[in-house]
Structure formats: C-alpha cells, structure tokens
Amino acid sequence: MNSSIKFPFYVRLSFMVISLIGITYILCIGKSVLIPILMAFLIAVLLLPIVRFLNSKLRFPNVLSSSIAVFLFVSLIVGVLAFISYQISDIADDFAEIRKNVNLFIVDIQRFIKVNFQVSFWEQRKYIEDVTQDSVEKGKETIGTTILSVTDTILDLTLIPIYTFLILLYKTHFVLFLAKLFRKEYHAKLQEILTQIKGAVQSYISGLILEMIAVSVLTSIGLYFIGVKYAILLGIITGILNLVPYVGILVAGVLTILSSLTGTPELSMILGVIMVNIVVQIIDNNILVPLIINTKVQINAFVSIVGIIIGSQIAGISGMFLAIPLLAILKIVFDKIESAEPWGYLMGNNLPKTFKWKKIKPQKDL
Template identity: 80%
Template sequence: MMSTIKFPFYIRLTFMVISMIGITYILYMGKSVLIPILMAFMIAVLILPIVDFLNSKLRLPNGLSATIAIILFLTVIIGILAFLSYEISDIGKDFAVIRKNINIFIIDIQHYIRSNFNISLWDQRKYIEDVTQDSFKKGKETIGTTLLSFANAILDLTLIPIYTFLILLYRTHFMVFLAKLFKKEYHTKLQEILRQIKGSIQSYISGLIFEMIAVSILTSIGLFFIGVKYFILLGIITGILNLIPYLGILIAGVLTVLSSLTGTPEVSLIVGVIVVNVFVQLIDNNILVPLIINTKVKINAFVSIIGIIIGGQIGGIAGMFLAIPVLAIIKIVFDKIDTAEPWGYLMGDNLPKAFKWRTNKSLQ
C-alpha cells in the first residue's frame, strides 16, 4: 500500500520555485514550437462550439466538422485582412500628400523650437542627420534578423491551422490520455479543471473580440468628428492593435497621426487624434477591461503585468498575447490542487476587506 510523504514547507516551496524556473526555461528554449501550438490551442477552444454543433446537430464526421469550422474562421480573418488591404491601398495613393504634410509639420516644429528654445535650424538638422545615420547603420545590421523573423512568422501562420485541425481531430484522444495519467478518484476533479479551462479561454477570447469591436467603433466615431479621412480603417486598426498589450495602442497612435496628415498638416488635427486615442483608452481601461476581461479571467493586475513582461521576453508579441490565458489556465489548476491553492489565491483578484492573524493564545 502506497503512503504519501509529506515534505516540510521550505522543501515544497523550493520544488515549486524550481519547477516554475524549469517550465519558463523550457518555454523559452522551445518557443518556436510551443507558441504556434498554444495559438492553435486557443483557436481550437474558440471554435469548438461550432465543431460540436456540426457533430451533434448535423451529424457530420469529426474531421469534416473541424475542417468546416477552420475554413469559416479563416474566411473571417481573410475577409478582414482583404478589407484592410483595400483601404490601405487608398492611403498609399495619398502618400505624396502625407509626405508633403509631414515636411510642413516638421518645419513648423523646427520654427517653434527655434523661437522658444533658441536652437538654430542648422543645429536641429544636424542632430536629425546624425540620428538618421546611426539608425541606418543599426537598421542594416538587423535586416537579416528581420527577414528571418518574417519567414518564421509565415511558417507559423501556415502551421497554426494545421495544429488547430489536429487538436480538434484528436481532442478525445488527448482527454483519454489525461484520464489515463490519473486515478479514477481524480477524474471528477480533472473534468472540472478541463471544463473551467475551456470556459475561461472561450470567455476571454470572446471578451477580447467584443473589446476590439468596441474600441474600433469608439475610435472611428471620434476620428470622424475631428475630420480624419480614413476614420473607419484607422478605427479598425486601432481595435486590432489594442489586442497587443501596451505596444499595440502606441503603434496605432503613430499610424493614426501619420494617416491624419492626408488632409492637413495642422497641429490641431494631430492633437485631436491624440485626444481621441487617450479618451478611448480611458474608457477601455476603466470600463471595458474591468467589465469584459477581468470578469472572465480572475487574474490580478500585478500578476498580469509580470506575466505579460515575461511573455514578451519569451515570445515577443505572441508571448504577450498568450500570457493572460496561460496564467488563467495555471490559476485554474492551482485552485484545484490543495498544496498549490495558496498560489492560485495569490494570482486572483479577490481582495479581502480586512485580515487578522489567527494566533494560538496558549503559546503566548
């Protein structure tokens, strides 16, 4: 008869820390393989209701149901990309106007700096030339890396649909495998963990899609009222880039400012674009995220920020995007394991109103 060995707290804590370091190292070393699989897993969980509907209601085979669901998903993505490409081509026609307005805007800024900070135009131009030359030298050094990263991204985009199909096709096989890993008395808890993971990921991704749509609409309305020409396109781009934590909205803001120069180089329009982006972000961070995202994933802000930073260090933008759902899965597992439950509580956002230490008065 097997007996359970209970280790002291410091040994269990050491094992936990070593395990976390080991998992992080494995993720970093295998990121080129694991990140596409994780992305495919997220997509598979998202479209799983469609597959189940085609299986149960229309009585289609599992493979055919998965194929149809993936084709529908890819059709939506390709449709969005086609619309964006068509609209971006219109902006390309105004490139000469944008370049002219950028030059006018830069000249106005230079005159403002000369008038208020007593820095001559020659000194400003010399500084810009020096910075440009340094950037050009560094850019030449990173061209090979950029091309390699682009090639890897194309490869990932090809593999993700394949991985998604295989995950959907063999999902029952994987569940049987998990069931074989644990004794029968733990199957109920395992089923609960899998159910919560599926529900959490589906809710989180659907919440992100709703947030993306809301940010796109709000930004488009704001840009329309201040007179930006391509307000719909820029609103959609802002909503999509907003999915990338921290960096996305900055990139969207720069693109919006540049695109706004198709109409006029006036500083007032650029200020209006910045005000619209800041206002939408205030609504997003204080209303949409707490109501849509935080209610779906019970992860506190401190752990979320750390997870996003670590995810960015491991896998770049994709790692930042995957950080929150991965943390949600880890928290669900921790909550269901007695020895790891304190770590799950640490990751949660349910703050107690007050806390009092429970001490044994007989020891005093």
C-alpha cells in the same frame, strides 16, 4: 492504503520553483514550436462550440466539422486582412501628400523649438542627421534578423490553422491521454479543471473579440467626427492592435497620426487624433475591460503585468498575447490542487479589506 508522501513546505516550494524554472527554460528554447501550438490551442477552444453544433445538430462527422470550423475562422481573418490591404493601398496612393504634410509639420515644430528654446535650424538638422545615421547603421545590422522574423511569422500563420484542425480532430484522444495519467479517483477533479479551463479560455477570447469590436467602433466614430479621411480603416487597425497589451495602442496611435496627415498638416488635427485615442482608452480601461475582460479572468493587475513582461521577454508580441490566458489556466489548476492553492489565491483578484493575525498564546518553557 494511502501511499502518498507529504513533504515539508520548503521541499514543496523548492520543487515548484524548479518546475517553474524548467518550464520557462523549455518555453525559451522551444518557443518557435510551442508558441504556434499554444495559439492553435486557444483558437481550437474558441471554435469548439461550432464543432459541437455541427456534430450534434447537423450530424456532420468530426473531420468535416473541424474542417468547416477552421475554414470559417481562416476565411474571416483573410477577409479582414483583405479589407485592410485594400484600404492601405489607397493610403499608399496618398503617400506623396503625407510626405509633404509631414515636412510641413516638421518645419512648424522646428520653428516652435527655435522660438521657444533658442535652438537654431542648423543645430536641429545636425542632431536629426546624427540620430538618423545611427539608426541606419543599427538598421543594417538587424535586416537579417527582420527577414528571419518575417519568415518565421509566415510559417506560423501556415502552421496555426493546421494545428487547430488537428487539435479539434484529436480532442477526445488528448482528453483520454490526460485521464490515463491520473488515477480514477482524480478523474472528477480533472474533469472539473478541464471544464473550467475551457470556459475561461472561451470567455476570455470572446471578451477580447467584443472589446476589439467596441474599440474599433468608438475609434472610427471619433476619427470620423474630427474629419480623418480613413476613419473606418484606422479604427479597425486600432481595435486589432489593442489586442496586444500596452504596445499595440501606441503603434496604432502613431499610424493614425501619420494617416491623418493625408488631409492636412495642422496641429489641431493631430491633437484631435490624440484626444480620440485617449478618450477611447479611458473608456476601454475603465468600462470595457472591467465589464468584459476582468469578469472572465479573475487575475489581479500585478500578476497580469508581470506575466505580460515575462511573456514579451520569452516570445515577444505572441508571448504578451498568450500571457493572460496561460495565467488563467495556471490559476484554475492551482485553485484545484490543495498544496498549490495559496499560489492561486496570490494570482486572484480578491481584495480583502483587512487581515488580523490570530493571537497565539506564548508557551511556557518546561
């Protein structure tokens, strides 16, 4: 006997809106706990093939397989960070040269403004001093917040590998928990949802890694040909920061311009750096992203941008990074639930050419 109750549309819509509001509120107040867990979940899904290979092919126990997978991942991250830190120490040795070239570049800019806009050096200097003073006062107010943010980041970097290991260790336990939440007739659909979520997350994260490598290589080659001193380092930094939507590439561009001043203060070098970043972004947005990312996650650009903005408001950079995979998971769930299927279609990337309403014959009054 089917005991399910069918509610009217406005009731189901109200429940869904209330649920979204509740989930958003929980994420806002519990982001310090939930964000590291979500990051660990994505990493665990990415490492799952390694764990299964060690389990099935090499007959390693689950504890050892999970430990080795997490150790390899952490070692890779530490190796990349060590290389970047070593190269940054070389840039620090050239800090005096960078400062001198920055001053020369600023003088050239001030001379250009004076000649073309009739603004004297004194007026420019006065404006810069006023802006700098306001920035210093605001900076003093945010020092405590910055220290707390750095402390939270260090704590998250410590907890994420631990969470990842535990998720890999108890993955079967979590699946059985989900199975106990639903009746047996829904287990086939639940299994299908979990399989698609695993495939989507693995494809998305692996696609991001491929995109990061491609952007790093292209940027390094471009910077090398225009004569930038630390081309490989700046290319790697650009590829890593490109993982953060919209904001990351701007930060990478500023760092690249500052680092290029180790060699010369000429405007041609800075213009060359800007052109390299623009060309790489054109290739990334028009070739790499459609080829690598959009084929993995079928979410339209409007929903992606809105999700990234909401994620940034909730959890900053971490929220921006997590927005797309979480939206992909939501779309998979919506597509498999009949009452939520229209929302899954709304998030999708299918663009119908035309749509015509069916003609309905007017009913005669009785």
